[in-house]
Amino acid sequence: MEDHLAILERKSISLIREAKAQFQNIGCLWSTGKDSTAVVWLCKKAFFGKIPFPVIHIDTGYKFPEIYEFRDRIAKEWKLDLIVAQNKEALKNGMSPEKGKLECCTQLKTEPLKNLIKERGFDALILAIRRDEHGIRAKERYFSPRDEEFRWKYTEQPAEMWDLYVKPSEDFSHMRVHPILHWTELDVWEYVKREKLPVNPLYFAKDGKRYRSLGCMPCTVPIPSTASTIDEIVEELKTTKIPERAGRAQDKERAYMMQKLRSLGYM
Amino acid sequence: MIILALDALDLNMVKKYDCRNLMQLECGQTDISEFELARTVVLWASFLTGKNMEAKIPVKTQWEFKLGMKETFFQFFKSYEAVDVPAFSLKEKNHAEERRLLKAYFDEQATVEEYDAVVWKNHEENKDDFFSSLGQFDIVMGYFDLADAIGHLSFGIPEKMEKVYAELDKLAGQVASASDDFILVISDHGMKAVGRYGDHSRNGFYSANRKLGLHLPRIMDFYGMIREVARSGTS
Numbered sequence: 439m440e441d442h443l444a445i446l447e448r449k450s451i452s453l454i455r456e457a458k459a460q461f462q463n464i465g466c467l468w469s470t471g472k473d474s475t476a477v478v479w480l481c482k483k484a485f486f487g488k489i490p491f492p493v494i495h496i497d498t499g500y501k502f503p504e505i506y507e508f509r510d511r512i513a514k515e516w517k518l519d520l521i522v523a524q525n526k527e528a529l530k531n532g533m534s535p536e537k538g539k540l541e542c543c544t545q546l547k548t549e550p551l552k553n554l555i556k557e558r559g560f561d562a563l564i565l566a567i568r569r570d571e572h573g574i575r576a577k578e579r580y581f582s583p584r585d586e587e588f589r590w591k592y593t594e595q596p597a598e599m600w601d602l603y604v605k606p607s608e609d610f611s612h613m614r615v616h617p618i619l620h621w622t623e624l625d626v627w628e629y630v631k632r633e634k635l636p637v638n639p640l641y642f643a644k645d646g647k648r649y650r651s652l653g654c655m656p657c658t659v660p661i662p663s664t665a666s667t668i669d670e671i672v673e674e675l676k677t678t679k680i681p682e683r684a685g686r687a688q689d690k691e692r693a694y695m696m697q698k699l700r701s702l703g704y705m
Numbered sequence: 706m707i708i709l710a711l712d713a714l715d716l717n718m719v720k721k722y723d724c725r726n727l728m729q730l731e732c733g734q735t736d737i738s739e740f741e742l743a744r745t746v747v748l749w750a751s752f753l754t755g756k757n758m759e760a761k762i763p764v765k766t767q768w769e770f771k772l773g774m775k776e777t778f779f780q781f782f783k784s785y786e787a788v789d790v791p792a793f794s795l796k797e798k799n800h801a802e803e804r805r806l807l808k809a810y811f812d813e814q815a816t817v818e819e820y821d822a823v824v825w826k827n828h829e830e831n832k833d834d835f836f837s838s839l840g841q842f843d844i845v846m847g848y849f850d851l852a853d854a855i856g857h858l859s860f861g862i863p864e865k866m867e868k869v870y871a872e873l874d875k876l877a878g879q880v881a882s883a884s885d886d887f888i889l890v891i892s893d894h895g896m897k898a899v900g901r902y903g904d905h906s907r908n909g910f911y912s913a914n915r916k917l918g919l920h921l922p923r924i925m926d927f928y929g930m931i932r933e934v935a936r937s938g939t940s
C-alpha cells in the first residue's frame with residue numbers, strides 16, 4: 439500500500455502533467471524556498487528528470503545571499519532552464535522597502551512577473567501554495583484562473599470533482615496551477631527528508647533562531663528555534679503551537695473579514 | 706438644507722462616546738432590514754432615490770454606478786452641491802486608493818498606518834470641499850467615510866474609534882454653528898466588531914436639528930421628507 443507521502447506525490451505529479459497537457463506555454467515559479475523547491479523536484483519526477491518548461495525566479499534584488507547561492511547551485515545541478523526576472527529600472531531608481539512595503543512589492547515582485555508573462559506569453563504558471571498556509575488559501579483550487587491584473591475571482595470558481603480540472607473557456611489571462619495545495623508544512627519537510635532534497639541553510643537554527651519562510655532580507659524575520667537539522671524541524675513541527683506565519687494570531691478574523699469585505703465589494 | 710452623510714456611523718457608538726453634536730435634537734436608528742447585504746453604494750443610492758436599489762446595483766460594478774440628478778432628491782432644489790456622494794459624485798480616485806490599500810493590508814503589503822493615513826487625508830479634503838460649499842447652495846450633502854474606513858481595520862481598537870467619533874462630533878458641531886438650516890445627519894449602516902476589525906451592522910443612524918417624530922424610519926423614507934423641505938422652501 440502507498441504511504442501518505444506517496445499518495446500526495448502521486449496527485450501532485452498528476453496535476454503537473456495535467457497542466458503540461460492542457461496548456462501550451464507553462465512555467466514554474468521558484469523562490470528557492472522549501473515548498474517551491476519540492477515543486478521543482480516534483481516537476482523533475484513528473485517528466486523523468488528533465489523539466490520541459492522554464493523555472494522562473496523573481497529576483498527583487500533584496501534576497502538573502504544564501505538564496506542566490508542556493509539558486510545558482512541547484513539550477514546547475516538539476517539542469518534547470520532558469521529565467522531570472524528583475525525590475526532593473528525600479529532598482530536603478532532606488533526602489534526599496536523604505537519607500538513603502540506595498541510599492542516595493544508591486545514594483546519588484548508583481549511587475550517583473552507581469553512583464554515576463556506578457557513577454558513570454560505564459561498561459562499557465564505552477565505555484566507552490568498550500569491550503570494550510572492561510573484560511574483564505576483553503577478556498578483555492580488546483581487550477582485557478584487569474585486576469586491581467588492577477589485578480590482571483592474566488593466566488594466564481596468551479597468545483598473540482600473527481601480529479602477533473604476544467605480550463606475556463608474565456609476571461610482569464612493565465613492559469614495558476616497549485617500542485618501541492620493539499621500538502622501541509624509538515625508533509626513538505628517529511629518529503630524533503632525522504633527525497634533528500636537540498637535545503638537552504640537559512641531554514642536551520644543558528645543562535646536560537648531560524649527562518650520558517652524565506653523572502654526578502656528587510657521584510658523577513660526569523661522565529662525562535664533550536665532545530666538545526668531536518669529531523670529536528672520535523673519534530674518541532676509535530677509539537678509546535680506557533681503557526682507557520684508566526685505572530686498572526688488574528689488569522690481567523692482576518693480571513694473572515696477578507697471574505698466579508700469581498701462580498702461587500704471593497705476588494 | 707444640509708445633509709451630513711457619515712458612512713457606518715453607529716447609534717450605539719454615538720451614545721457610547723456621548724456625541725451630543727451628532728445626536729442633535731432628535732436621533733434614532735434607521736431600518737435597513739429589507740436589504741440582503743448592508744452595502745454602502747446600494748444604501749446611499751436608495752437614500753438618494755427613495756427606492757430600494759439593491760437589485761439594480763451589482764457588487765462588481767457598484768463603485769462605478771452613477772445616478773442621474775433627475776433620479777435623486779437633488780432635482781427638487783434650485784441649486785445643489787454633493788461632495789463625494791456614493792452613487793452620484795463619488796471621488797473615484799480617492800476611494801480606489803483606499804480600497805487598494807485595504808486589499809494590500811490583507812495581502813501584507815501595506816500597514817494599517819499607511820491605510821489610515823490615506824483615509825484621514827481624504828477626510829480632510831472632503832471637509833475643505835464641504836465647508837467651502839456651505840451657504841452657497843440650497844442643499845449641500847457631504848459624505849465622509851471616516852468611521853467606515855477606519856472601522857473596517859480598527860473597530861475593535863477603542864482609542865482609534867474614540868478619535869474618529871470625536872472628529873465626526875466636532876464636524877457636526879462646526880456645521881451646526883455655521884448654519885441655521887435644516888441639518889440631517891445620516892449613516893447608511895452601523896458597525897460591529899470582529900476582533901480588531903469591523904463589519905457592517907444593521908444599526909444605522911439618523912439625527913435632525915428639528916423634531917421629526919420618526920420611529921425606525923427606512924433609509925428611503927427621507928426622500929419624501931427632503932422633497933417637502935425643498936417645496937416648502939424652508940431649507
